[in-house]
Amino acid sequence: MxxxxxxxxxxxxxxxxxxxxxxxxxxxxxxxxxxxxxxxxxxxxxxxxxxxxxxxxxxxxxxxxxxxxSSMAAARIMRKKGYDKAQMIGMDGLAEALHNNGFEISEEPQCLFVGLDKLGNYEKYSHALQYLLRGAILVGTNDDRLLAHGDTFHIGNGSIVKMFEYASGQTSMKIGxxxxxxxxxxxxxxxxxxxxxxxxxxxxxxxxxxxxxxxxxxxxxxxxxxxxxxxxxxxxxxxxxxxxxxxxxx
Structure with a gap:
């Protein structure tokens, strides 16, 4: 079966x-x-x-x-690579996955995890960008362009990850x-x-x-x-x- x-x-x-x-x-x-x-x-x-x-x-x-x-996959992959200090753009699911995999939320992160954040805004994204400019690795949980919602679609996390790629000059790992x-x-x-x-x-x-x-x-x-x-x-x-x-x- x-x-x-x-x-x-x-x-x-x-x-x-x-x-x-x-x-x-x-x-x-x-x-x-x-x-x-x-x-x-x-x-x-x-x-x-x-x-x-x-x-x-x-x-x-x-x-x-x-x-x-995809939060669980991203956290597991980066923890296996030896990273244990992180920052994040995202919601409860990403926070839980990082915690369950032993990550410390730090102001000197090795990784910036980017998951969909429905409360994300210009100031939050600009603040997170500074971690990337100081050397943190960009880790997008997934690169969905669209998210089905009712009879229409919302912007997917991949569109937000692309913004961080363009702003930082990095290319995110491909996980989702x-x-x-x-x-x-x-x-x-x-x-x-x-x-x-x-x-x-x-x-x-x-x-x-x-x-x-x-x-x-x-x-x-x-x-x-x-x-x-x-x-x-x-x-x-x-x-x-x-x-x-x-x-x-x-």
């Missing part, structure tokens, strides 16, 4: 709106003991906040262990989906191999590209960013296409 590695935004929900078929799919996985985890580029929420958000949308049986975020570093950290975290997994998501350029690049089976669900007409345009090919997640229950 393979383990589903499932995207969140655009696959389980859009902002604060549940996606049809998603809850039924998760209910079936839990009922039939089908293993699954959520792999998300969204770096804003803590593990507990992720659980609570899904519970508000009606999901049952979700636990903190089900989530692996579709980059292989994210997948390998998740596999290490859950003690899985690529052959044991199926990646499910709505985004050809992140979810499906990650699977295609790393030879992991993929399923595109047509509930979010991309649709069938985008496949040939982008030349990114999922192994399977579904309209609703609960089609997998059959």
């Amino acid at each position: 393979k383990t589903y590695l499932i995207d969140l935004d655009g696959t389980m929900y859009r902002g604060n709106s549940n996606i049809a078929g998603a809850k039924e799919f998760i209910d079936n996985c839990l009922k039939n003991h089908i293993p699954f985890f959520f792999l998300t580029n969204n770096a804003t929420r803590t593990l507990r906040q992720n659980v609570e958000h899904m519970e508000k949308l009606g999901f049952k049986g979700i636990e903190e262990k089900h989530f692996f975020t 989906k579709p980059h292989s570093a994210f997948l390998y950290e998740a596999l290490d975290y859950y003690h899985l191999s690529k052959e044991e997994c199926i990646i499910i998501g709505d985004n050809l350029e992140t979810d499906i590209a990650l699977g295609a690049n790393e030879h992991v089976e993929t399923i595109l669900v047509l509930s979010g960013v991309h649709h069938e007409k985008d496949i040939e345009r982008l030349k990114i090919y999922p192994d399977r296409i579904i309209h609703r997640l609960d089609e997998l229950n059959q």
Whole structure:
């Protein structure tokens, strides 16, 4: 039995709106003991906040262990490289990941982690830039251009990371989906191999590209960013296409 590695935004929900078929799919996985985890580029929420958000949308049986975020991947990668002093642009999820991986928040940081900060502003960004100009390494948690929200899209973290790259002259590490570093950290975290997994998501350029690049089976669900007409345009090919997640229950 393979383990589903499932995207969140655009696959389980859009902002604060549940996606049809998603809850039924998760209910079936839990009922039939089908293993699954959520792999998300969204770096804003803590593990507990992720659980609570899904519970508000009606999901049952979700636990903190089900989530692996780009914040967690970024913190794990840089800690393995020997860094332990950091500053951050981001929200609770990034702060939790840094704390859990033994980082000290310092005024002389070795790394500046950049995750989506919905309260970010010109002064905050300008202050953080000084760390980069003094030699800190720029670490973007992910480079999503857009973030699905309701019936539209918000600016993604990748757009903010690009701003810091341009201002500092640095190039951020590539960590979130579709980059292989994210997948390998998740596999290490859950003690899985690529052959044991199926990646499910709505985004050809992140979810499906990650699977295609790393030879992991993929399923595109047509509930979010991309649709069938985008496949040939982008030349990114999922192994399977579904309209609703609960089609997998059959």
